[in-house]
Amino acid sequence: MLRELTPQVLGTVVRRFRDFAAAEDAVQEALLAAATQWPDEGVPGNPRAWLTQVAFRRMADRMRSESARRRREDEMALEASRAANAATAIDAAPEEDDTLVLLFMCCHPALTAASAIALTLRAVGGLTTAEIARAFLVPEATMAQRISRARQCIQDSGIPFQLPTKAEQGRRLTAVLHVLYLIFNEGYTSSGGPRLQRVEMSREAIRLMRSLCNRLPDEAEVAGLLALMLLTDARRMARTNGEGDLIPLNQQDRALWDRRQIAEGLALISAALPKGPAGPYQLQAAVAAVHDEAARAEDTDWPQILALYDLLGRMADNPMVALNHAIAAAMVNGPTRGLELLDKLSTDARVGDHHRFHAVRAHLLEMAGDRDGAIKHYRAAAGKTGSLPERNYLLMQAARLSSERHETPAARAEKAEGI
Amino acid sequence: MKYILMMNADKRNFDAYAKWSKEDLQRNVAFMRAFNKELRDAGVFVATEGLGAPNEAKSVRAGGDGEPITDGVFPESKEFLAGYWIIDVESPEQAYNIAARASSAPGPGGTPGSMPIEVRRVLGGFADLGL
Amino acid sequence: MKYILLMSGTKAGVDTYHAWSQGDAETHMAVLRSINKELSESGEFVATQGLAGPEEARVVRGETKGVPVTDGIFPESKEFLLGYWIVDVESPERAYAIAGRISGAPGPGGAPTNMPIEVRRLATER
Numbered sequence: 001m002l003r004e005l006t007p008q009v010l011g012t013v014v015r016r017f018r019d020f021a022a023a024e025d026a027v028q029e030a031l032l033a034a035a036t037q038w039p040d041e042g043v044p045g046n047p048r049a050w051l052t053q054v055a056f057r058r059m060a061d062r063m064r065s066e067s068a069r070r071r072r073e074d075e076m077a078l079e080a081s082r083a084a085n086a087a088t089a090i091d092a093a094p095e096e097d098d099t100l101v102l103l104f105m106c107c108h109p110a111l112t113a114a115s116a117i118a119l120t121l122r123a124v125g126g127l128t129t130a131e132i133a134r135a136f137l138v139p140e141a142t143m144a145q146r147i148s149r150a151r152q153c154i155q156d157s158g159i160p161f162q163l164p165t166k167a168e169q170g171r172r173l174t175a176v177l178h179v180l181y182l183i184f185n186e187g188y189t190s191s192g193g194p195r196l197q198r199v200e201m202s203r204e205a206i207r208l209m210r211s212l213c214n215r216l217p218d219e220a221e222v223a224g225l226l227a228l229m230l231l232t233d234a235r236r237m238a239r240t241n242g243e244g245d246l247i248p249l250n251q252q253d254r255a256l257w258d259r260r261q262i263a264e265g266l267a268l269i270s271a272a273l274p275k276g277p278a279g280p281y282q283l284q285a286a287v288a289a290v291h292d293e294a295a296r297a298e299d300t301d302w303p304q305i306l307a308l309y310d311l312l313g314r315m316a317d318n319p320m321v322a323l324n325h326a327i328a329a330a331m332v333n334g335p336t337r338g339l340e341l342l343d344k345l346s347t348d349a350r351v352g353d354h355h356r357f358h359a360v361r362a363h364l365l366e367m368a369g370d371r372d373g374a375i376k377h378y379r380a381a382a383g384k385t386g387s388l389p390e391r392n393y394l395l396m397q398a399a400r401l402s403s404e405r406h407e408t409p410a411a412r413a414e415k416a417e418g419i
Numbered sequence: 420m421k422y423i424l425m426m427n428a429d430k431r432n433f434d435a436y437a438k439w440s441k442e443d444l445q446r447n448v449a450f451m452r453a454f455n456k457e458l459r460d461a462g463v464f465v466a467t468e469g470l471g472a473p474n475e476a477k478s479v480r481a482g483g484d485g486e487p488i489t490d491g492v493f494p495e496s497k498e499f500l501a502g503y504w505i506i507d508v509e510s511p512e513q514a515y516n517i518a519a520r521a522s523s524a525p526g527p528g529g530t531p532g533s534m535p536i537e538v539r540r541v542l543g544g545f546a547d548l549g550l
Numbered sequence: 551m552k553y554i555l556l557m558s559g560t561k562a563g564v565d566t567y568h569a570w571s572q573g574d575a576e577t578h579m580a581v582l583r584s585i586n587k588e589l590s591e592s593g594e595f596v597a598t599q600g601l602a603g604p605e606e607a608r609v610v611r612g613e614t615k616g617v618p619v620t621d622g623i624f625p626e627s628k629e630f631l632l633g634y635w636i637v638d639v640e641s642p643e644r645a646y647a648i649a650g651r652i653s654g655a656p657g658p659g660g661a662p663t664n665m666p667i668e669v670r671r672l673a674t675e676r
Contacts, residue, residue, distance in 0.1 A: 112640060114593070137552075138596050138638050146593030187676055243452065244675075379437045381474040386551070388673045392448055399441040423601060425631070466597075468636075469672035470554065477642075478666040479555075479649035487650025489669075500556060500631070500670070505599075511608075518610035519618035533612030533619070539631070540602035 003029055009051045015240045017059050022092065025049070026058035057255055060237055064260050074207050100215045104164055104209070106150075107176040115150035116179045117186075122147050124211075125204055133185065135201055170186050176212070177225050177281065180205050184229050202233050223272040224282030230265035231288035234258040246393040250297040262292045283312045287324075302331040319351035323360050335367035355384035359394060366401065375401050421465060421507050422514040423542035424521055426534065427498040433472055439527055446525045454521060458506060463517070465505040474498040505541060514538050552596060552672040553645035555635040555652060559666060561574050561604060561626050574658045589637060589648070596636040604630045625665040636672065 006027065019054040030051045044050040106120040121127045121135075133143035164172040184205035207228040216222050238252035269285045272278075278286070287308050294300040309325035312318075322345055330338025342361050346352045361376035378398035382391045439447070442491045458464035475491075476499060488539075493499075504521065508514050518536040526532040561566075570578075587653035608620045609632065624630055635652070639645050649667040657663035 142593050142595050145591060149593060223497055358500060382437060383474050386471055386671050386673055388469055388675055395437060395444055396441050403440055448664030469673035471673055475671060477646060477669045479646050479653060479669055480664050480666050481650050481662045487646045489646050515608060515610050515620055517620040519613040522610050522612045536610045538608045538610055540606055542600045542602055
């Protein structure tokens with residue numbers, strides 16, 4: 001049986017992680033574990049799933065120890081790109097920190113988000129134009145133009161090559177954090193994407209954030225955003241299955257979460273929070289920390305999360321935060337309370353017809369036992385999302401509820417009778 | 420030779436697809452993933468795109484003053500582009516064979532479909548067309 | 551955000567086009583080319599394709615005994631895709647503005663053709 005399962009498990013691991021040699025090792029270790037444990041504990045109900053899970057964990061362990069080595073390499077690469085960029089910078093003062101200045105320049109509020117992202121990745125991240133183009137699925141010539149125009153815009157607006165003034169610092173730093181946050185959300189190589197390995201934007205964003213954090217150790221929001229990225233990225237391996245399907249937070253295999261990243265994120269946010277009134281990134285990091293600290297989904301401290309969203313909600317008028325607030329309220333006070341909060345949002349033009357709004361409403365309606373309402377809103381959400389994996393996920397939820405609906409006692413009885 | 424393989428569907432088809440069972444959806448998605456991989460492995464894959472649902476589709480004409488005129492109303496029977504593949508192959512017959520494979524994507528109940536796939540040759544820029 | 555801008559026509563429409571004067575056709579193409587150039591320069595261009603006419607088109611519906619079942623020519627009145635643009639833009643309004651420009655490309659006598667351009671969001675794989 002093991003000999004039959006081996007190529008199946010190996011296939012799954014290779015498809016997921018792309019590293020054939022490492023996958024072989026991981027699968028071998030899983031087989032060894034099976035050979036040792038199964039004679040005593042008995043063959044598991046689903047041996048293939050058991051082997052796959054053990055192999056996945058081995059891969060995650062391996063990647064964790066690799067990332068320490070990668071981090072050292074990243075620091076070296078950053079030094080190299082700094083040196084290259086210093087050569088093209090205008091009036092660079094040698095005693096100033098070029099990386100920080102470049103970052104502020106590339107994220108200047110005068111630039112569009114797309115320009116700032118492209119320029120930052122090129123000038124500060126040191127990625128090639130081709131790599132950035134591939135990450136955003138546009139032709140290389142298009143990306144080259146974006147970068148070129150962004151450089152021109154900076155030159156034309158006479159932005160000096162120096163750190164922002166004290167008066168400007170707050171606004172400029174907000175712009176930098178926003179750009180890095182957008183880069184982070186560009187996320188991961190898609191499983192079905194072209195053969196060429198796309199640079200992982202999430203990893204790139206974390207790298208750039210670390211750099212920023214080192215240079216601005218007293219800025220709590222900077223530490224907060226880095227913590228948020230680490231605590232979110234830590235869940236990456238569990239977020240999709242081998243086929244690229246989305247797995248919601250409450251169903252993820254937490255053994256696939258990156259413990260080192262979680263530890264680092266927790267340390268960062270714990271150090272940042274006491275420094276003073278918490279900003280939005282710190283609060284979002286705190287929410288992520290509460291999720292990541294729970295050993296199982298059912299251990300999640302939802303009252304804590306609700307309190308954090310209460311604070312966040314008062315801070316800024318962000319409809320997406322309001323949606324998360326509604327979910328937290330539902331988990332603590334029941335779905336009716338969550339639905340009440342959604343009703344208040346439904347007149348907000350920014351979100352009232354957004355796919356996320358429908359998805360959250362569907363989820364809460366399901367919690368409340370309104371199957372028909374949930375199905376309707378899952379389908380509405382599916383029709384509005386631009387993401388294929390999300391659309392599939394939402395249609396599956398609707399389909400699941402739809403089939404449950406037909407499983408009334410009468411229907412079940414009929415089935416049993418063979419009618 | 421580059422060909423485009425187009426999947427068209429009217430609003431009724433889109434709505435019906437949204438109501439498929441979980442198994443039917445999973446089977447269809449799995450088929451499409453496997454199909455894309457086959458195209459890549461065979462070295463004929465150029466591009467594939469899925470389009471958003473037609474509820475958000477807009478028809479745009481030039482306005483008198485430079486502002487576009489947008490309209491979201493289409494005839495009930497209109498066929499919308501749902502998605503396409505662009506392949507690079509040696510002959511039209513090869514394109515039709517690949518289209519037949521796409522066409523056989525499983526429908527409800529898992530039976531291989533015979534969804535109509537429109538096959539057109541791609542000509543590069545508009546300039547090549549005399550258009 | 552990526553959008554696809556679809557230009558469709560009927561056989562009658564295309565026949566009419568083929569009857570334009572040389573000058574009108576060249577002007578029309580020049581305007582489309584300059585729009586493409588602007589999109590390249592603004593960093594919004596992703597792709598554009600023209601498709602061969604419907605005479606060569608086939609519709610394939612499954613296969614019988616390993617042979618694709620093909621069907622030919624479209625009826626006179628049916629609309630078919632002539633070509634498309636894919637653009638990567640900051641907002642849907644920008645996509646509509648570009649579509650409006652394409653729609654406004656001049657026809658006979660310099661008057662805008664006013665062809666309807668269908669604008670659709672492209673789904674992402676993530």
